[in-house]
Amino acid sequence: MSDEEATIAMVDSNLQRETILPSERAFVYSMRLEAMKRQGRRTDLTCAQVAHKSDGRKSRDILAEELGVSKDKMQRFIRLTFLSPELLSLVDEGRMKMLPAIEASYLSAGEQEHPLDAISAQEATPSHAQTLKMKRYSKEGALTAALVHSIMEEKPNQVEQFKIPKRSIARFFRPSATKDEIEGRIVRALELLEQAERRRSELGGVRWAT
Incomplete structure (x- = not known):
């Protein structure tokens, strides 16, 4: 052969x-x-x-x-x-979608460091629209690290997240509890609290006979 x-x-x-x-x-x-x-x-x-x-x-x-x-x-x-090994790893892990990754592949090796830094800082990957914008600025020779961070600051397709310091809630969970378990228990606790408050509100409107 x-x-x-x-x-x-x-x-x-x-x-x-x-x-x-x-x-x-x-x-x-x-x-x-x-x-x-x-x-x-x-x-x-x-x-x-x-x-x-x-x-x-x-x-x-x-x-x-x-x-x-x-x-x-x-x-x-x-x-x-054409992606850097670091960005390609995000694709393999399912953290970065195919279409944004393809557009990011048109950035130069040096330019690909910018979204990678922004991903680390913002804990979010860019959308397809955002990487298209980066690609356009790259063609114009105007893509900078600051511009990439600015582009990624607003992400309309990302659900807003509310973060609680782990130390504040650690005593309520066993050390081996997973993120999903913690989230599920917090949601359940809030549901029970909502039910209790509703019952108190209903009882408060009842007039007792004397």
């Missing part, structure tokens, strides 16, 4: 795994496409070992057909390979 054939065989084998992270899929697609471009006329090793000719079609069109995905979807995944 040539180097290109070996790469294609290895990539195809990896695609058979049940669970593939977005970053893994991105690099697998990218490696497969590059191997096909280098290989030239031989573009498929999966169909009964028959060498198919491209018939003038682009490698990316042939690859999308072989993978059973749309060309746009394949290109979106390949675009993730």
Whole structure:
């Protein structure tokens, strides 16, 4: 096998795994496409070992057909390979959505540090609209760290959060309590308080016979 054939065989084998992270899929697609471009006329090793000719079609069109995905979807995944390792990790963790990540991938390596710092400071990832704005400023050569922080300060699609210092409520929970357990118990306590206050209000309106 040539180097290109070996790469294609290895990539195809990896695609058979049940669970593939977005970053893994991105690099697998990218490696497969590059191997096909280098290989030239031989573009498929999966169909009964028959060498198919491209018939003038682009490698990316042939690859999308072989993978059973749309060309746009394949290109979106390949675009993730331009993200910094730190931002790509956020995509794998599910903290950063696909569309914002794709737009962020058009920022330079240095510019990608800006949203990463803002994510850490604000504990929130940018929306698609916000990364589109960052991309526009980047094209104009005007994207700065301060501007990215300003863009991310207002996030209309993010639910407002209310934070309570853990030390203030620690005595009400066991040390091993999870975040969901703590949240659930606080909500339940507030519901019980609301019910008690409603009963007191109702009793306050009753006139007792003498």
